[in-house]
Amino acid sequence: MSTLTVMPSGQSFDVAEGTTLLAALLGAEIAIPHKCEGNAKCGSCHIYVQEGRKGLSKIAREENERLDxxxxxxxKSRLACQAKVLGTENIKIELLSFGSGV
Ligand code: FES
Structure with a gap:
């Protein structure tokens, strides 16, 4: 279990190990674009990880290619749909304004 803090609102809540940031955000009813439904194809779920990067799964090739x-x-960039909470550290992310993706 990790605590996820979402900036700029400062809202925070617990997230279970193995949960993607996208699923955690949507589960908390926090609006975040996810045009490709979490398949690392659109980039609309781009966020910045301000703290706790080591508490997230590593960036795989598909995510890296999309980020490029x-x-x-x-x-500090990640795709919320690909970054999974490992449960080892608390995490703070920053949401971008909508429309920042491709
Ligand atoms: S939802 Fe499309 S890349 Fe994450």
């Missing part, structure tokens, strides 16, 4: 196509990515 997004304007404004940085070292």
């Amino acid at each position: 196509t997004i304007v404004g990515i940085g070292s």
